[in-house]
Each structure stands twice: as structure tokens, then as C-alpha cells.
Amino acid sequence: MSTVTAQAIKDSLKQCMDPEVPLNIVEMGLIYGIDVVENNDVNIKMTMTTQGCPLHETLIQDVTRFAKKVPGVNNVKVDIVWEPKWTMNSMTEEGKAKIKNMSVGMTTPAPINYETALPQGTGKLVQQDDGSMVLANEHEQGFMVNQAIVDFWKSCNGQRKVTELVEIFAQQTGLQRKQVEKEVMQLLQQLREGGLIAIPNQPDAPNVEFKK
Template sequence: MSDFREAIDEALNRVIDPEIKRPITELGMVRSVEVSDDGQVTVGVDLTTAGCPLKDTITKDVKQLVSEVEGVSAVLVNLGVMSEKQKKELREKLTGHTERDIPFTKPDSLTRVFAITSGKGGVGKSSVTANLAAAMAKQGLKVGVVDADIYGFSIPRMLGVDDPAQQIDSMIIPPVAHDVKVMSIGMFVPDGTPVVWRGPMLHRALRQFLADVYWGDLDALLLDLPPGTGDVAISIAQLLPNAEIVVVTTPQVAAAEVAERAGSIATQTKQKVVGVIENMSYLQQEDGSKLELFGSGGGQQVSDRLSEMLEYKVPLLAQIPIDMSLREGSDGGNPVVLQGGEAAMQLEAVAAALTKRARGLQGRNLGVSPL
């Protein structure tokens, strides 16, 4: 009988919480396991919240994996909700602390942080952010996105986020779409409701997105910043001084000139600008020619000017074509990098270029000690 019970426990160890990405046994979600003489197994599972949107997935996985154990005739799942004490213990287990810390600024953090910015709106910054995140996840990285464009949030739609964020004690669990963890103010306001906040409120919201959200061990965190160099850009520089800046522009000279200002903020914040992306570069014609609807040279101009201003090379990472699939994918929550095409190839190449540098060894336990 002990071997039978061990097999059931092993099956439960393979049930992974869809949002936290850890076994439900490790998270303390398995309240009880009862086995009857005829092989019926009843599993008590405590959810993190009563309205957990993924409770059906957890129930299905428990039934499927436990039913595969030889000798099990039926599986029943009794759902409950964690107590406040359990939630507090879970938060401490996941984060290792109770105070509000931003994990990405700690010396042992190995997460690359990219702030995607632009000088003006309408250049496709959010769609670029969503596709870079999906491309990085497709390449096997653990990725998170913060929709820092508080007034003009659009990342949840572009990544197809359907589930709300959940809360455990004072910790927020971000929903996952296309293997990307996502956090946006859009998850907390009713549809059509404007966000009317001054600078201090914006700063507080951004800090909460970074400190109170359980991101886990990320390889990359992308921030979709609002256009310009206002309150949010300043707050990000204060909260994440290690963030690397990616500037998005169009070929149009007027857009390029404004984009330079967004990149030049690095002269004051001491952050590094790692590259420029020129979006809407051209429309591919059937005869193979390129129709440059918005002119040409804007991305290279931004690259050259920032390189001169910052005194290090700021490369032009890509010239992304106008692609109907890119727009349709953004509207439908299905990023174009998951579909293919020229725009997808360009964005995947940028994602690979941004993350090709190995994560550093600073803060990592190398398993050695002095003699």
C-alpha cells in the first residue's frame, strides 16, 4: 500500500500550477489525499484564490496524472481555498522575503531588462515589444512583460491575455500568454475606463508591478514604455537603473528626430542604449521592389546620432517591413513571430541579438570555497 501511495504522490508532484510554474505539492496546494479500498482517490486541493481562472486546468491535470497510476479506479478532486496564513507562507516561500523588493536590481539577478521606448506614439512600439517577448519565449527563454504605458496600455490585447491577475496575500501572480508572463494596469480597470493619474501614482503602480509581482526566474524582462521622456521614463530609470534601452522609430525624419530625444535620456540616467529598431520601413511589392511609404533613413539617422552622442556604438538592429499579418496578429493576440513571414524573421533576429550575451556570473553560487 505504501508503494501505491508513493506512486500517487509522485503523480501529484508532476501537476504544475499553470501560472506559478511550480508543482502544486511544492506550493502547499495539496490539502489531503484519501484512498479507498476499491482504488478511488480523492485529492483535496487548495487554490490560491476562490476565483482562480485555471482551476479547471489544475483539476484536469490532477485527474489525468493520478488516474495513470496502476490500481487507481477513479479520481475525485475537492477544491478549496488557501487560508490567509497559507497565502503568507506561500509568498515567503516563493520570494524568500516579506518586504517589498525589486528582484531585478539585486546583485545576484541574472535577468536582462529591456526598456522599449520611442519618441512619439504610433510607431509600433507596443507591437514590437509584444513580438520580441513572444520571440524570446519561442527561443526557450523565460520572459516577462510590464506594460508600463499606463495611459495607453495595449499589451494584454496584443499578447492575447484572457485571464486576470491573481493575488496571494499581497503578492500578484501574472497571467501567462504564449509562455510570456504579463502585467498591465489594463487587468485592473474596467473596459473603456481611462487612467487619470499624476506622476506619484504612476511611480507607485510601476513599483508594485516590479516588487509585488511574482516573476520567478526570468531570463528577460521587457518594459513597454509610453512615448517620450516623461514621468514613466524617469521612474523606470530610478527603479531599474540596469535597464537597457531599445529605441523604436519609423523611417520618417520627423519621427527620427523625436526618437533621438528618447534615446538621449541615457546621457542623464546612465543607462545603456543597446539598439534602434526601424518599424514600418517599407512595403514589399510583388515585383520584389520596396515601396518606402514613410521615407527612408530615419532608423540609421537615430543610430548614428545616438552613437555620436553617447560615444559608443548604437546599432540599427532591424528594418521591419509593413506587414498586414503584424497588425492582424496584434489585434488578435497572436504575435506575428508565431506565424512566420519577413516581419517575423526580422523580429526573431532582433530577439536573438538582444539576448545572445550570456547571463553573467555575478552573484551566482559557483560551488567553491576557500581552503
């Protein structure tokens, strides 16, 4: 039987991306503990950035999947805890540096008109050899994503208003509309900033500049 270590599990979880921020869950500081017990069963204690995250179950599934990629791992149990509460200070130094680098010299696109906008997915989906998925924009910049985000990106066909996308996302996640409205708005903005969503007839020219 292969020897499974907590470090090996942690390294594998670095492939698991946070659903809202382009960082992995280790960099985000979401992993609070990893215990390898008898028979190479693995217990993972983690948190999320918000208790109302609609991708709660999806992220647990992703964590389980990446943990099981480590040779020798048997069963994986993921426990979500809310204490200590996650804050920006929970992030690793590497994660904080990446966030800082993302903001330097960057701009945000003009606000989306959520009543009239018809978001159109752009770029392409790339399936990695390890089974992970990456959305790549026209500049070949890749963003690792999970199935829920891929499904949402595909539903942005340039013919649906944001209200329709909210309904679809609620159905896909099995949650109530009110639970996913904020998440959809954030996803649209993040995918747009990553060059993976276009808003026809609405300029992408930035109107807000981050301070350096």
C-alpha cells in the same frame, strides 16, 4: 490490481506546476489531502492561491491527469476547498528555499507598457515523454507549463497588443475579460522574466534590483 498509495499520487503531482509560480503544486502547499479508497479511486483535497484564479478548471484537469498516471488508479475526484486559507507559510520548506534562491541576485525587467507593447513569444516548446510540456528559453532553461499557458505564449506573436491578448485569453478560458486581466499581466511578466517573452522596441534591462 496494483496497490496505489497516497505517496505515489503525491510524487506524481510534483510534475504538476502552479500556473502562476514556477513551482509544483506540492511545493506550493496546495495539496491538503490525498485519500485512496475502494477500487483504487482517489480523492484529492486541494486549494488555490486565490479564489478568483481563472485557471481553476485547467489546474483541476492537470491534477486529475497526473494522478491518473500512477499505475492502478481508477477514478479521481478533486475537491477545491478554501479553508484553511493558503498563505506563503503553506509552502513546503523546499518550495520556500526555491523562491528564496530565485530572488537572490535577480533583477526585474523594466515595466511593460501595456498600451503599446507587442509581446513576442521566444524560446521553444518541448513535449516530454510523459506528455508534460516545457517551455525552454535560449539558455535551455525549462519551465513546465500547462496547455492554457502554452496557448497564451503562442498567441504572443509580436503583432497583438496586451488588450488583444486579454481578449484571446478570456475566450480560451471561457471567462470574462475582467476576470483574466490581472492573470494576463502576471503571465506576461513571468514569461518575460523567464526569457520566454520579448517586448520589441522596449529594453529588457532591469530597473529594479531585489535585495540580497
